[in-house]
Amino acid sequence: MSDDERYDALAIEPAIAQRWYDEGTYTLADDHPGEPYYALTMFPYPSGDLHMGHGEIFSLHDALVRHKRMTGHAVLNPIGWDAFGLPAENAAKKRGADPKQWTYDNIEEQRSSIVRLGYSFDWSTRLHTCDPEYYRWTQWIFLELFGADLAYRKDALVNWCPGCQTVLANEQVVDGLCERSDDPVERRPLNQWFFKITDYAQELLDDLDTIDWPERVKTMQRNWIGRSEGAEITFATADGDDEVVVSTTRPDTIFGATYFVFAPEHPLVAARMGDDAEYAAFMDAVSKRSEIERMSTSDDRGKRGLRLNFDMTNPFTGEAIPAYAADYVLMDYGTGAIMAVPVGDQRDFDFARQEGLRIDVIIRPTDGDGNLLEELDADTMTEAYTGPGVMVNSGDYDGMTADEAKAAIIRDVESKGWGTGKVNVRLRDWLISRQRSWGAPIPIIHCGACGEVPVPVADLPVRLPDDLDWAVDGSPLALHPTWKHVACPSCGGDAVRDTDTMDTFVDSSWYFLRYLAPNDDTQAWTREAADRWLPVDQYTGGVEHAILHLLYARFFVKALRDRGHLAASEPFQALLNQGQVILDGSAMSKTRGNLVVPAEVYDQYGADTLRGTMLFASPPEDDIDWADVSPAGMHKWLSRVWRLSLEHGMPDTADVGSDGDVATLRKATHGTILAVSADYEAKKYNTAIAKMMELTNAVQAAAHAGVAGAAMREAVTTIHLLLAPVCPFITEELWTRLGHVGSIHDQAWPEADESLLVEAEVSVIVQVNGKVRGKITVAADADEATTIAVATGDDNVAKFLGDGEVVKTIVVPGRLVNFVVR
């Protein structure tokens, strides 16, 4: 074979890739026929060139997209960049670069790699969240939420990352550390902007049942939202001067509430304790205890407590119970105060033992069927009892099960005006202020006379100034000499802009909507387009966004729906989380020095090999260890396809070779179409490729058997069509070389001729006592008696049947016969 005929990916791919980009081949025409299909992949963050993770996710996504196009869908496949964020600012500070320049340089590098790899994005949709044309509408959404009372400012103890010099959302704090910089997060009281995501907690929980997402992601969201049912009950101080509301999930255990605990920061504690020296020392000790220690995983985290100078009254027993402040009660969960039931709560139990407090038994354990078990003994029990039971020592509620008592007590609490049944959620409102400057400015003006004044929509965008000094300590935007000074839009007096920017997760919470109208400078998107395309049919991306991005985007869609901007309740109908690309068992990273980049692979073997390797390596959800895969193997197979295609795929009218060999090949061809089509629908690309390899082997075998002509051309053409979504370049090139007109990617997906797959005979497994002893061949429509007769006639089967008595015979038509012999 001459050099010209050898498979040389590097000689064919770049030109095709450039042509697709230059000609806008994959721009979706407005009048494109077919059912709308919105395929979305998480837009990249421009931190440098593409990494292998992008290679995997985009290869997966593009195979899906190209397959959908070939099956007749109008596929919306947009691309953009999540381009605001701290890394740009850090690079600016470290190297004196302009964040904008740094960002755009990286975007250009990534764009070039994406094009080179043949990913068929619609470039007309391209957007960058850092462009004023984009963040203008991010600001508009902020104002929409502000208008709906879903954006508000409050003083709160917030998470402060000293490394990033900004506050963080709860979702961005992982084990007490900043998810980005790993610095220990501090708690600081600050006045900050929040989005009221908690208003949607119930719906965010309920609608998880309507979407086709991996179960573990749904579970993570459910846990994060953390709904629990209980009650809020008012306790009075023993002197009757103050009332305090507690939140509990176990109102049934209220007769066992033998003491009361406040969070150390609780206002009533401060009010009552004043400048008590012991209290001051206690507060000092508590505040020194870092967040990370408070959240530590060790079991021996002691509970710090302080007996307060007053008591509380248990409304049900009328008894005065001692009040404590302790750090195991958190000010920002529930109401910051609890009724402590040591018999039924492990933390209360631990604290009671530590402080020598009374433990009252108010429940008698039962088993799952309600049968009474041994009574608890307050003196000897070693841990709280949290299982099922019936109430004892609980007044009128004695004899009720815990569940019955819970309902009854909530009812009585409500009728007596002591409180209400209450659903509690763990989810907190989303803190979106950031004291950074490479982000979308919060479009609010603070006026001494008018308060918080929203920037008029007509004045959007609130632009970042071009002359920020990125080298300053602190926030460049806040320290800019003039930017923040403006006239109040309401009264015209002197006022200042809010100098914080929005969390970049705000930018990414709606980009899939902007893709519907990326160049519209009159509106963020159109209602018609949103209703046509949403929800996204298939979203692909990493599981690291299971809570953050995926929860925020769901919240945005619901809030925007309620403002009349779209009809959908969920942004992403189906979600696929691809695995990570790792090397030798650990994540790739520059600092580890184990980085493999896509460019290395496509410069050596070509983009098709990279794409094929990624998809063949494992099911999409599994991690790929690059040390275990073989781009060389994939390249070898593509070379075989290339060679066999050019040798046997040229136009020909008549079949050559024996009828049997031709029939075998055609059967393989059409069987492969059937099987591979099913695999594509199920996104099982690894087995789809394996089946294409089998067909390739069948072509090779047919060639050895002397088959040529139409059946051979049909077989190799089928491989090309089935492979086109995975390896778009080699298939495009072969399509042309084999004399077809147009692009293979515009072809209809092949359909199997199932009449070719009908088998006259089937092979049937024969078992004796469940062990396989033979394999027979019978007519496909053979009846049971015939099948049994043939099975009995098999020599090896007969040997095992011996003289035994057949007590039972199981026949699964077309599959197996099992003789049970005694």
Added chain:
RNA sequence: GCCCCGGUGGUGGAACUGGUGAGACACGCGGGACUCAAAAUCCCGUGGCCUUCGAGGCCGUGUGGGUUCGAAUCCCACCCGGGGUACCA
């Protein structure tokens, strides 16, 4: 601790809703052909053990039990690995 998800050859992974001799396909490895040689390519072999070397037998899907005519697949207990989460009242 709690909640998920997994444990299949040397490796990545196959195996329909329990039913075609578990291990497709590929990598790796071994052997052969071609070649002066190498590369490339093509062919054969490749879970373990036994074997009278036959289209034979036994064992084998983390471990131990169980259900079934039949279990990688279902049930129970345990071991190991990964992920999530955690003083949330």
